[in-house]
Amino acid sequence: MSEGAYQRLWESSHVILQELLDQEQPLLEPVPYRERQSFQYRLASLYLHYLGLLRRFDTVYDQMVQPQKRRLLRRLLDGVAGRVLELKDELVRADLCENPCLDRVLQNLKLTPADLEVPIPKYFLLEQSTAVRERGLILAKILSRLEPESSQKSFIGMHRTEAIILVQKAERARQGRLRATFMREIRRDEEQDRRIREDGWHKFSQCQAAVTIQKVWKGYLQRKRTQQDRRTEMEFIGMLPSPNQVEHLSIISQACLWEDVRRLRQVEKEEEFQAAMVKAHDSLAETEGPDMKEKMKEQIRQWFIECQSVRMELEMQVQENKKKEQEKSKEKGKDEKKKNKKGKEEKAKKGEVDAVLQVLPSKCIPMISAGHEEYLNTWKNQCESIHPSQNYDSETLREEKRKEVELEIRIQKTPGKKTGKKKEKDLTPNRSVESLYEELVISGLLRKSESVALKDYVGDFQYLGSALSLAKKLPTPSLFDIRQNVALYAVLRLGSPDIHAMAPLIRSILLVGPSGMGKKMLVKAVCTETGANLFDLSPGNLLGKYPGRNGAQMMVHIVFKVARLLQPSVIWIGNAEKNFYKKIPKEDREMDPKRIKKDLTKALRLLTPGDRVMLIGTTSQPQLAEIRGLCRVYERILFMPRPDxxxxxxxxxxxxxxxxxxxxxxxxxxxxxxxxxxxxxxxxxxxxxxxxxxxxxxxxxxxxxxxxxxxxxxxxxxxxxxxxxxxxxxSVHPPRMALGAQERGLQDWYFKTPLGKKSVKHRMDQLEAEEAKLAKEKKKRK
The missing domain is CATH 1.10.8 (Helicase, Ruva Protein; domain 3)
Known part of the structure; x- marks a missing residue:
């Protein structure tokens, strides 16, 4: 695509954005609880449109070259991603389920499940590729120092004579197998010839031979024709790859090459823009800085004069107010009776307020609106022919720097205030990050994560979610839903500090499901997609490390300190139920799995918006844990049932x-x-x-x-x-029955979690309301 194509895509995206911003204000108005379904539909529709907008902005930001436009696009991209996460939270609150059914909304909007896929912005990895590469080299260097003799011990020495004998044995065995295959074919041919000699040749007349040949040939032609027609039909409906796949692959590879070229141009233009910003700042500070200072002094003088006159007017008003208050005190006795009546009316209205659905105020909408206004005022009507080489706009740059210089001068005029923010006590004040990093690698608490893409966790969409809900059946999440939730709760938040600061804060998630569901694979995928460090605090990995009570505190402190300093980071706890055992089994008493429970809870509470550190737990036996403690640590619990x-x-x-x-x-x-x-x-x-x-x-x-x-x-x-x-x-049914029983146990446990309890209570209320409605109808008929 050319620069003009991306410009048109940007323009059409802002048309969609304007429509979405117009829909935001009505959404803030309270909605009666009886209109819950229409409220959910509006939320889901808005969520899907923002997902599509996120996909568009990601494409434009990845390929736009002009540096000033890219800065605006970055703010819009992060703002829209934050709004997607806010709407996801609203959907969960409204539907009381981590996997709201969106199939009906998709159908009404004429969208496909592919439009529901959460796009992961490409800049997550592109902008920190250098840091991730350097970190990988450091990690590999430390690991190579740990076991220098392992590579030598892995190769067992062998004498030359023994090696020759081994090769000769393998070659003779290969020749023997070939000779046996050859002799088998000879015997088969001899047996076939013997049968022919015994049975004799069947003699055909000329007509019979011609008919036989025609049958064979026509049958062959028809089968070939049928096979070709079927393949053509399958290609048409997209069930088989087209024969021009090689040509398509060459076109795709060429397009990818041009994308890489545009990214190189982005780097060049960004360097030019950075140099121009420094030059413009120094020039404005030198030429216009003194005039700005004088202007501010004049404004401050005028402000003092106005304040003095306002103070005099306020004193006059205070005296008048005192007289009015004396007159009103006489009428208070009469108003008390009226207030008692109003109090009863307000209490009656409280029931209505409780039964109202309303969206929480958004942190992202002001940022999105400001970016949209900047586009309308600066870039919408600007002709592309002004900057054909995608250079920066000098006038816009000077205007931005003028505001920046003015703000710097204003800050110099106002005295700074000290903030009394509490800080966490640092148990390792004299240790460098490098030494702590190396210590964690040596102890095995920081590991190298395997490269796994999130798209490799394959699964299809739940097409019958709404139909099952209408039939009073609980729809189970599909593998597609699980992948989407991991992308929303973990990947999008950890990928960008701005998105993490704006989105609803989620510090931890728990993946619950049978063994073999890919829970560890999802943890590795989160690290791969965000370039995050992987810390392993699994109970089995802590055996014999940092012993004692103070040792556990020091270990958790070092892990969270390094995780915060080298963001983004993922702290993984496998077999998470062991940290919250109801009763520790005999075989697990030696590892003392509950020793980091208190320190882990305290460390999680200290994480604030902007700290891109996430705790991810995995478990297949959550029934063994105290459910209160487990749900207190893990804020989001994702249930992973068997695939449909x-x-x-x-x-x-x-x-x-x-x-x-x-x-x-x-x-x-x-x-x-x-x-x-x-x-x-x-x-x-x-x-x-x-x-x-x-x-x-x-x-x-x-x-x-x-x-x-x-x-x-x-x-x-x-x-x-x-x-x-x-x-x-x-027979493959016994395993299916065993896994079904295990899944039912996990599902029963999930309904004991806070969100599961709300979901069950909501369904019970719905059933009671329907039964009451049916009872009223029966009475009317009688």
């Missing part, structure tokens, strides 16, 4: 493709998705890896994959759910 049919279809297809295999028509993905009901993504991946060995991959050209080949591996993968034991290949 749509998500299993996507999982099978993507995981098989990841092994380098393109699924064909012989492989029934739908059948695999049905038979794997009750299995987690981890079990499906295990079955695929076991089935698609190197030998099986070599046989794909002659023997395509079929669904029945995976049944044995599925049974073996699912046997771990029952605690081991053999499971027959023809």
């Amino acid at each position: 049919y749509a998500s299993r279809c996507v999982l099978w297809k993507r995981m098989i493709e990841a092994r380098g295999v393109q699924p064909t028509q012989h492989l029934d993905i739908s059948a695999l998705a049905k038979v794997s009901d009750g299995y987690t993504p981890g079990h499906i991946l295990q079955a695929i890896q076991s089935m698609l060995s190197e030998r099986r991959l070599l046989q794909l050209s002659k023997r395509p994959l079929v669904a029945c080949e995976f049944l044995g591996q599925l049974a073996e993968a699912g046997s771990s759910i029952q605690g081991g034991g053999g499971v027959p290949e023809e």
Whole structure:
């Protein structure tokens, strides 16, 4: 795309933004509780439109070259991202669920589930790529110093004669296998010739031979034609890749190349702009600074004169007010009776106030409105031909710097005030960040995170959420919903300090689900998408480290101190239920899992908006923990149930493709998705890896994959759910039943959490209201 195309995209985005800002004011008005569904619909519609706007601003900001426009776009991008997070919180408050059903809204707005995908701004990683690379080099250097002899011990020495004998054995075995295959083919051909000699050749007449050849040839042509028609149909509906895929890939690669070129131009123009800002600031401070000082002195003198006259007028008003108060005191007795009546009326109105839905005031809307006004006043009517090379606008720059210089002079005139802000007690005042960082790496509390993209956590959308809600059934979140929540609660907040400061503060989240649901994968994805450090405070990792009561306090202090100084950071606690055990089992008493419980709670409370540090816990057995303590530490609890049919279809297809295999028509993905009901993504991946060995991959050209080949591996993968034991290949239902029981237990536990209790209470109130309504209707009929 050209610069003009991005300019037009920016202009159309501001048209949409103006429409959304017009919808914000009516949303602040209170809505009666009986109109709850329409209120939720308006919130969801606004949320989806802001998501689309975020996607547009991210595209324009990533490719716009002009430095002043990019600064405005950055403010708008962060403001819109913050508003998306605010609306997400409002949706959760209104729906009393972490996964509100938006399928009906998507359908009415004629959008697709792809429009619900949370876009992760590209600048999260681009702007800190250097820092992430340097941090990775430091971490690798420290780790290499820890085990210098490991690489030498990994290679076992072997004598030359032994190596030759080993190679000879392998070569002879290879030749033996080839010879056996060759002899098998010879015997097969000999057996075929023997049968032909015994049975004799079947003699055809000329007509019979011609008819036979025609049948075979016409059948071959028709099958080929049918196969081609079916492939054309599948390509048309998007179920198979088009034959011009190579051409498309070349076009995409060329577009990516131009994107990289534009990013290089951004860096050049930014350096020029930075130099021009310094020059303009110095010039204005030297030429216009003295005049500004004189003007301010004159304004201060005029202000003192006006204040003096206002003071005299206020004294006169005070005297008049005293006389009026004496007259009013006589009428107070009469008004007391009226007030008692009004008090009863106000108490009656309180019930109405409690049953009102209203959106909280936004921190992001003023920032978005200011950015929109700046666009309208400065950039909307500016012709692009003025700056064809995308250089900065000198007049706009001087105007901005003039305001900055004036503000600096004004600050010099006013004395500064000391703020009495309390600070956390530093237990390591004489330690450098580098030494603390190295200490955490050596002790294993700071780890290198694997590179995992959030989009790799695949899953499909919940298409029947609204239908299930209308049928009084609780819709369970899909893998798509889980990925979206992680992107909203963790990635967007940790990626930018401005977004973190504006968005509702969330310090911690807890991922709850059976083993194999990809909880650790999501933690790694958050670190990958934001470039965050990964700290591991899992109970099993703390065994023997920083012993004693003071040791636990020191450990938590160092982790949170380094996490704040090297933002963004993720503090992960695996098996999070162990920190809040109801009763510590005998096998876990040695590690003392509850020793960091108090210090962890205190450290979390000290995190403020702008501290891009997040605690992420993962657990598959939350029932073992004290629910109050667990919910007090973890502010958001995301329940991860087993994948539904749509998500299993996507999982099978993507995981098989990841092994380098393109699924064909012989492989029934739908059948695999049905038979794997009750299995987690981890079990499906295990079955695929076991089935698609190197030998099986070599046989794909002659023997395509079929669904029945995976049944044995599925049974073996699912046997771990029952605690081991053999499971027959023809039965995969016992694992499904075991996992279903485990999931029901997790679901019952989730309904005991604060948000789960509210959701259950709301549904019970709805049922009672419907029963009362039906009872009234029956009475009327009688």
